[in-house]
Amino acid sequence: xxxxxxxxxxxxxxxxxxxxxxxxxxxxxxxxxxxxxxxxxxxxxxxxxxxxxxxxxxxxxxxxxxxxxxxxxxxxxxxxxxxxxxxxxxxxxxxxxxxxxxxxxxxxxxxxxxxxxxxxxxxxxxxxxxxxxxxxxxxxxxxxxxxxxxxxxxxxxxxxxxxxxxxxxxxxxxxxxxxxxxxxxxxxxxxxxxxxxxxxxxxxxxxxxxxxxxxxxxxxxxxxxxxxxxxxxxxxxxxxxxxxxxxxxxxxxxxxxxxxxxxxxxxxxxxxxxxxxxxxxxxxxxxxxxxxxxxxxxxxxxxxxxxxxxxxxxxxxxxxxxxxxxxxxxxxxxxxxxxxxxxxxxxxxxxxxxxxxxxxxxxxxxxxxxxxxxxxxxxxxxxxxxxxxxxxxxx
Amino acid sequence: xxxxxxxxxxxxxxxxxxxxxxxxxxxxxxxxxxxxxxxxxxxxxxxxxxxxxxxxxxxxxxxxxxxxxxxxxxxxxxxxxxxxxxxxxxxxxxxxxxxxxxxxxxxxxxxxxxxxxxxxxxxxxxxxxxxx
Numbered sequence: 001x002x003x004x005x006x007x008x009x010x011x012x013x014x015x016x017x018x019x020x021x022x023x024x025x026x027x028x029x030x031x032x033x034x035x036x037x038x039x040x041x042x043x044x045x046x047x048x049x050x051x052x053x054x055x056x057x058x059x060x061x062x063x064x065x066x067x068x069x070x071x072x073x074x075x076x077x078x079x080x081x082x083x084x085x086x087x088x089x090x091x092x093x094x095x096x097x098x099x100x101x102x103x104x105x106x107x108x109x110x111x112x113x114x115x116x117x118x119x120x121x122x123x124x125x126x127x128x129x130x131x132x133x134x135x136x137x138x139x140x141x142x143x144x145x146x147x148x149x150x151x152x153x154x155x156x157x158x159x160x161x162x163x164x165x166x167x168x169x170x171x172x173x174x175x176x177x178x179x180x181x182x183x184x185x186x187x188x189x190x191x192x193x194x195x196x197x198x199x200x201x202x203x204x205x206x207x208x209x210x211x212x213x214x215x216x217x218x219x220x221x222x223x224x225x226x227x228x229x230x231x232x233x234x235x236x237x238x239x240x241x242x243x244x245x246x247x248x249x250x251x252x253x254x255x256x257x258x259x260x261x262x263x264x265x266x267x268x269x270x271x272x273x274x275x276x277x278x279x280x281x282x283x284x285x286x287x288x289x290x291x292x293x294x295x296x297x298x299x300x301x302x303x304x305x306x307x308x309x310x311x312x313x314x315x316x317x318x319x320x321x322x323x324x325x326x327x328x329x330x331x332x333x334x335x336x337x338x339x340x341x342x343x344x345x346x347x348x349x350x351x352x353x354x355x356x357x358x359x360x361x362x363x364x365x366x367x368x369x370x371x372x373x374x375x376x377x378x379x380x381x382x383x384x385x386x387x388x389x390x391x392x393x394x395x
Numbered sequence: 396x397x398x399x400x401x402x403x404x405x406x407x408x409x410x411x412x413x414x415x416x417x418x419x420x421x422x423x424x425x426x427x428x429x430x431x432x433x434x435x436x437x438x439x440x441x442x443x444x445x446x447x448x449x450x451x452x453x454x455x456x457x458x459x460x461x462x463x464x465x466x467x468x469x470x471x472x473x474x475x476x477x478x479x480x481x482x483x484x485x486x487x488x489x490x491x492x493x494x495x496x497x498x499x500x501x502x503x504x505x506x507x508x509x510x511x512x513x514x515x516x517x518x519x520x521x522x523x524x525x526x527x
């Protein structure tokens with residue numbers, strides 16, 4: 001395998017990494033919860049057409065998403081076992097003798113749901129699918145073409161702000177990033193790093209949900225700053241003292257999310273902001289947390305809730321080009337950008353070409369390569385490996 | 396039926412979403428008009444044969460699956476490629492806010508636009524779609 005350290009732009013432009021029509025299998029591996037070099041298939045990519053300028057159009061089809069959706073709602077864990085047998089294989093190899101099979105099945109179902117949620121979030125972020133925005137007092141933004149948007153931590157990674165801009169193309173949007181959200185990102189960096197150092201633990205599949213907060217949110221904040229007038233929602237030192245990092249319960253770390261204290265700090269920050277600026281209208285909280293949005297509405301804060309369509313509603317898969325009726329324009333995602341985003345979520349991804357001109361070709365993108373320097377992190381570089389699979393592997 | 400405004404040679408595809416008014420037989424109300432610049436309606440089969448006709452939601456759903464380029468692409472040559480691709484369509488790429496130019500095959504441009512319209516209008520009643 002040939003190994004290169006590349007930026008996204010280099011990955012897009014180098015002739016070694018151009019794609020031709022064919023079918024590919026997409027897999028991930030994660031050293032925090034899977035054995036070394038153990039890959040789990042998460043979907044397939046069908047490259048359909050190639051433009052004159054080397055762009056390609058493709059379909060992404062999550063692996064058996066309809067069946068998995070049934071599992072999450074009905075609790076039929078046996079279907080997960082069929083769809084994700086590799087999970088069981090991995091967990092059985094690593095679990096201690098006291099682990100019950102039922103617990104493993106339960107965890108497998110949870111992991112599958114997290115994977116689908118993250119794929120969904122990624123595709124929203126990249127514009128492949130569009131969230132439907134539920135907006136309080138939508139007429140205000142339509143008519144005044146102005147809004148001050150306070151972004152909840154989840155809105156810094158789930159593409160909600162990109163959807164908002166697509167919806168209100170001509171509006172002047174000011175984005176306010178709460179200091180609490182930036183502190184949460186910092187805490188999660190520490191949390192993910194500590195988990196990573198602890199080595200492979202099968203329960204760490206939950207990190208798939210947290211990692212984008214570490215790997216993607218900082219990039220999204222940079223993008224927001226480049227594209228919108230941006231400011232930080234400060235809090236008084238007295239309030240900041242009540243900020244909560246991840247909690248420890250009986251010596252076991254709890255996942256650092258859904259911390260109601262931090263939500264309260266954001267709400268109080270919004271109220272302070274409105275008072276200071278004398279703004280009764282045009283101030284919105286954007287959050288994909290239903291409970292937080294409901295609470296904010298009860299306290300008289302206008303909210304924007306992005307409702308993302310479920311992947312299983314796309315029966316033919318998700319196409320890389322769509323037409324936005326709101327923005328009256330086409331929206332496209334390149335295959336390179338798509339793979340780049342997935343590597344940030346899963347840590348390591350691999351695609352294998354199973355049919356077409358590039359049959360046998362294998363490409364791996366690795367986020368945590370050992371020689372990564374500070375500038376590489378800032379530039380968002382990845383280790384990209386290219387090679388060919390053996391005939392045995394293909395079979 | 397609303398008046399057509401099609402000029403052969405002008406690369407443009409217009410999709411009108413209309414509601415049939417039950418109270419006034421023969422009359423329609425325009426709900427939405429989508430104009431796709433650079434996508435040539437006459438280079439897409441079978442849409443090229445349906446220009447100016449009012450189609451039901453079901454007919455359009457069936458139409459989407461049969462859309463293909465006008466030219467046969469079995470032996471692609473340079474001239475056919477020029478006809479296959481629309482030139483410099485404005486689009487948002489990779490989540491960026493600024494538009495970039497990109498070549499989109501005419502039939503793919505038409506297909507994704509019609510799919511978006513179908514998705515948005517699938518809950519409405521008495522809908523007709525006109526392609527111009």
